[in-house]
Amino acid sequence: MKLYYAPTSPYVRKIMILVKETGQEADVELINVATTPLAADPKLLAANPLAKIPALERPDGPTLYDSRVIAAYLDARGGDQLYPSGARRWDTLTLEATADGIMEAAVLMTYEARLRPEEKQMPEWVEGQWSKIERAIATLNTRWMSNLQGPLDMGQIGVACALAYVDFRHGSREWRRGNDGLAAWFKEFESRESMVKTAPPMG
Template sequence: MQLFHSPGSPFVRKVVALVHEAGRVGDLALVPATVSPVTSGDATLAHNPLGKIPTLQRPDGPALYDSRVICRYLDAHWDAGLYPETRIWDVLTLEATADGIMDAAVLMTYEARFRPAEMRSQEWVDGQWGKIARSLDALETRWMSHLAGRLDMGQIALACALAYVDFRHGDRNWRAGHAPLAEWFAKIEARESMQATQPPAA
């Protein structure tokens, strides 16, 4: 199988972290892809009309895209057990929360990188950060007991989301006022799957 990827993408990272947790690193080839919100994806367009990453080219069918679709497929394909049926709706909701944090953080990054300075909107950036801030509060009020349980895909996605906020928006200091979440993140960040998938220096 081939995964079209960019190492700075948090959505790619969660897929590759799953691969590490499943012990199947040798079963997936990483194919570099250059994509942005203002250009068409290069090699990905042959497999994904959206020209986005991650895109998975599999041997037994057409390409899959969207990180949640790819993660569910790989988990089922390898019987990795990261989507346990006994708490599947919690896992999926936590993963969706993590993906929402990623979406907001990526949009903040895009605003600075791709929009001309005279067209940038601080109101837009603050609105995206508001989504992240509310999610951080919700994680501590609702999700800490789940985070203390057995590793699942929701936890992996959240770790990748928080790491991306550090990577691109470290000056926001998301840990302030979120000590329990920061303590959890410090532990999961030390896992081999997270250490092996760190993005390149900004």
Template sequence: MKLLKAGPSPFVRKVLVTLHETDQYDAVEQVQVTASPLTPDPNLIAANPVGKIPALIRDDGPTLYDSRVICRFLDHRAQTGLYPEIRQFDTLTLEATADGIMDAAVLIVYEERFRPADKVSMEWIEGQWAKVSRALDAVSTRWMSHLHGRIDIGHIGMACALSYLDFRHDARKWRTGRDALAEWHAGFAARPSMIATEPDT
């Protein structure tokens, strides 16, 4: 199998952490591509017509894309229980919350990176950060007991989302007023799977 990836994408990191946590890291070849929203890599478009990463090219089936699909496939392949049936919908909702944080955080980067400076909308950027902030508050008030339970895809997604905020939006100080979530993240970030997938740039 081949995993198409680009840069420090939190969605790619979620897949990489899942590969580590399910002992499948060495079963996948990692291929670097360009994932610009303006000029995506032809190889990426061939694998995923939407032109987004990650994409998992399989040897025995169609290419899978979207981190949620890929992680679900990898968990099923390894039978590691990252989508526990007993709390399946809670887990999926926490994963979706993490993905929402990632999506808004990435869109802020895109707004600043790909728009001409005179057309960057600070109002739009603040609107995206408001989504992040509301999601963090929801996790802090509703999901801490889940995060302190057995590891599942919700844990992996949230850890990758929070680490991406540190990486790209550290000046926003997401930890302020969210001590319990910050403490949880510090513990999860020390896992070997997180250390091994820290972005370089």
């Protein structure tokens, strides 16, 4: 299988951590692509008409895209380790969706600064995206800590990748302030080998 990726994408990082945690590294070839909404990589376009990463090219079926689709596929292939059955499954899926929402808002903030001409940027729009992140993080801190501290699942991986991306691109926003429980959880989780080995390049 071929995984189209960029090392700074939090959506890609979710998949790379899943691959490591489920022991599928030897089965996944990484194809590095440089793509933005304004300039799609031709290799990626051939695999995913939406030109988004990650995209997983399979030998026995169409290319999969959207990180949650890829995560579900690879987890099933790896023995159903990260999506629990029963009532907890819905909590895991909700946590993963919350994490993806944080990522989306943080990526949009990054694009606004990097891709839009300065005279056309909307600070109030950026702050609207940050408000989504703040609310989601506060909810994780007050509502979801028992789930985050349970057995490893895809919700935890997603949340860790989302928080790490906020640190990476928007560290000056100091999301930890007032979220002590979540900050303590993340400090421990980010020391996992799979997190350390998938950290984005700095600079």
